[in-house]
Amino acid sequence: MNKKWIAAVLGAASLVGLWGCSKKPDTIVYVQNVGEIIGVGSIGMRDRFAGVVVSEKETQIQRNADQKVKELYVSVGDSVNQGDVLFEYDSESIDVQLSKKQLELDRLKNNSTTLASEIKKLQKEEKDAPESEKIKYTIEISDREAAKKENDYNMKVQEKEISQLKSTLSNIRVIAPVSGRIASVNESGTDMNGQPKPYITIQKSGAYRIKGTINEMNLGEIVEGTPIKAISRTDSEQTWTGTVTEVDLKGVAEGSQGDGMNGGMMDMGFGGGHDEMTSSSSYPFYVNLTDPTGLMLGQHVYLEIAVEESPTGEGIWLPEYYLCEEEAEDGTISNYVWAADEEKLLEKRYVTLGGYEETAMVHEIVEGLTIEDYIAFPDETCKVGAGTTLDQSEATQITEGTDGTDMIDDMEEMPDNLDDEQAVPEESQDPQQMLPTQADDEETTNTETEKPSTNSTSNSNIGTSSDGNLSTYSASGGSQTSSSGNLGG
Numbered sequence: 158m159n160k161k162w163i164a165a166v167l168g169a170a171s172l173v174g175l176w177g178c179s180k181k182p183d184t185i186v187y188v189q190n191v192g193e194i195i196g197v198g199s200i201g202m203r204d205r206f207a208g209v210v211v212s213e214k215e216t217q218i219q220r221n222a223d224q225k226v227k228e229l230y231v232s233v234g235d236s237v238n239q240g241d242v243l244f245e246y247d248s249e250s251i252d253v254q255l256s257k258k259q260l261e262l263d264r265l266k267n268n269s270t271t272l273a274s275e276i277k278k279l280q281k282e283e284k285d286a287p288e289s290e291k292i293k294y295t296i297e298i299s300d301r302e303a304a305k306k307e308n309d310y311n312m313k314v315q316e317k318e319i320s321q322l323k324s325t326l327s328n329i330r331v332i333a334p335v336s337g338r339i340a341s342v343n344e345s346g347t348d349m350n351g352q353p354k355p356y357i358t359i360q361k362s363g364a365y366r367i368k369g370t371i372n373e374m375n376l377g378e379i380v381e382g383t384p385i386k387a388i389s390r391t392d393s394e395q396t397w398t399g400t401v402t403e404v405d406l407k408g409v410a411e412g413s414q415g416d417g418m419n420g421g422m423m424d425m426g427f428g429g430g431h432d433e434m435t436s437s438s439s440y441p442f443y444v445n446l447t448d449p450t451g452l453m454l455g456q457h458v459y460l461e462i463a464v465e466e467s468p469t470g471e472g473i474w475l476p477e478y479y480l481c482e483e484e485a486e487d488g489t490i491s492n493y494v495w496a497a498d499e500e501k502l503l504e505k506r507y508v509t510l511g512g513y514e515e516t517a518m519v520h521e522i523v524e525g526l527t528i529e530d531y532i533a534f535p536d537e538t539c540k541v542g543a544g545t546t547l548d549q550s551e552a553t554q555i556t557e558g559t560d561g562t563d564m565i566d567d568m569e570e571m572p573d574n575l576d577d578e579q580a581v582p583e584e585s586q587d588p589q590q591m592l593p594t595q596a597d598d599e600e601t602t603n604t605e606t607e608k609p610s611t612n613s614t615s616n617s618n619i620g621t622s623s624d625g626n627l628s629t630y631s632a633s634g635g636s637q638t639s640s641s642g643n644l645g646g
Contacts, residue, residue: 182544187552188497192528195473206379206460208369208387208444210452212360216335218243220346220356224325225250231357233342234455237333243357245330255322262315265308272305337361338454365449367399369460370439379404384463385444398463399446406440472511473526474519480508481535494526495533503533503543 220226227247231237276298283294340358347354367387371379381401389395444460446452475494483491483505496506508525526532531547533539538553546552 182502182542184538184540184543184553185546185551186495186503186533186538186543187549188503188531188533188545188547190528191473191475191526191530191532194479194532195475195528205388206369206371208367208458208460210365210449210454210456210458211340211368211443212337212362212454213364213366213445214361215340216337216359216361217355218331218334218357218359220244221246222346229342231339231342233339235339236337236454237339237359238336239333241333242330243333246325248326248329251322251325251329255319255326258315258319258322262312262319265312265315269305269308269312272301272308276301276305333359335359335361360454362454365452365454366402366446367444367458367460369442369444371404371442372439373437376404376406376440378462379442386461386463387444387446388459388461390457390459395451397446397449397452397458399444402443402445404440404442473522473528474514474517475522475526477513477518477520479532479534480510480520481505495535495539496526497531497533497545501545503539503545504541506530506532 225247227245229244230242231244237243279294279298279301283291283298286294337359340360341355342357343354344356345354346356367385369379379401381404383401385399385401387397387399452458479494480492481494483493485491491507492510493505493507495503498504506525509523511521511523513520531545533545537555
């Protein structure tokens with residue numbers, strides 16, 4: 158065999174070997190959790206939201222802004238019965254006002270009596286007075302009558318104000334008009350957006366519904382009509398079903414920024430600073446229940462989106478586009494998926510199939526895969542030993558080359574000049590270790606064991622075939638031969 162062929166093969170094999178020994182995989186493939194793909198979490202649970210049982214009807218108690226509250230008898234979460242005292246106004250100022258009004262009324266009454274007596278006396282004197290003086294009595298009588306009318310009007314005003322003050326005193330204690338649970342107490346009289354808000358809100362006992370919160374980042378998950386399953390926090394076997402009837406986009410949940418919720422889902426307790434510019438708001442949504450039996454007002458529950466069960470019950474039903482086929486020499490067909498192994502490298506994971514649901518186009522995985530595993534969508538980047546990632550932005554991307562073929566972006570580039578990358582010091586150069594170069598760039602080297610070639614040129618090129626094998630091509634005169642060997646494995 159021509160020694161240059163040998164040198165070419167050995168040099169290329171050495172180069173491929175160096176690439177193969179790299180600790181960093183050439184390709185990074187995006188993988189997803191099997192549980193998430195089929196609709197359940199990696200630990201067998203769907204995303205959960207926090208919820209609390211509230212009344213379908215609420216009663217709002219307003220406070221008189223002109224009066225001071227002396228004492229508040231209830232707090233959020235308390236249960237109240239109809240007729241229970243909620244709060245009491247400060248009556249001291251009312252008592253003072255009532256006393257003043259009463260004194261003024263008594264004065265007006267006395268004045269009215271005096272004016273009436275004077276009018277009666279003037280009328281009697283007018284009858285006995287001579288004609289020349291009667292005009293004087295007529296004027297005085299008219300003045301007294303006008304003063305009495307004004308006095309009587311003021312008496313009525315005072316009587317009305319006194320009646321109102323007495324009514325206030327009789328209602329100095331504000332009572333609950335319905336039985337239920339205290340949902341909120343607002344001392345300021347406004348909400349977080351400055352809008353008027355009732356002093357006390359009572360959730361009426363009886364018809365229940367569940368109030369949950371959804372973060373603005375996850376609003377698309379909950380819409381009107383979404384089926385919901387509520388789960389007891391103390392007994393996971395106790396559940397209720399219902400439907401989302403309202404997503405209140407106008408009512409930002411108080412404390413939603415940094416309120417212990419993560420994307421609308423249950424926060425697992427990771428703390429952090431609060432930044433109003435990077436925080437997000439949460440919005441309330443309401444679930445009407447099919448049957449609220451067993452629920453209590455104010456009870457806290459977990460909420461899950463009620464996903465339809467798999468076509469034939471429990472188990473792993475994987476979409477068919479994740480499955481690949483492999484034919485053995487004897488003609489048998491094996492099925493596999495591209496899965497991440499224990500070292501987070503991609504492998505062919507052979508699986509055993511069960512049933513098939515044609516409408517949903519899903520295969521039952523009987524053996525070989527669990528919901529804790531991570532798999533990749535089969536494409537050109539999938540190969541044994543490839544690295545894996547859960548961040549899609551880190552994965553190697555498939556792009557289209559200038560010749561219309563697919564190319565992989567993140568693979569290490571082959572050196573432009575093999576001689577520069579694999580240069581060997583001149584004092585230790587060996588013809589069998591040197592890579593071949595183009596004949597028009599160098600003259601053939603004569604040695605004692607090789608005679609110079611005459612009337613011919615020799616070209617040797619290295620390339621990679623479509624099956625991943627290294628091929629060498631040598632042209633001598635007008636003939637051409639090729640030799641292929643699988644060096645990369």
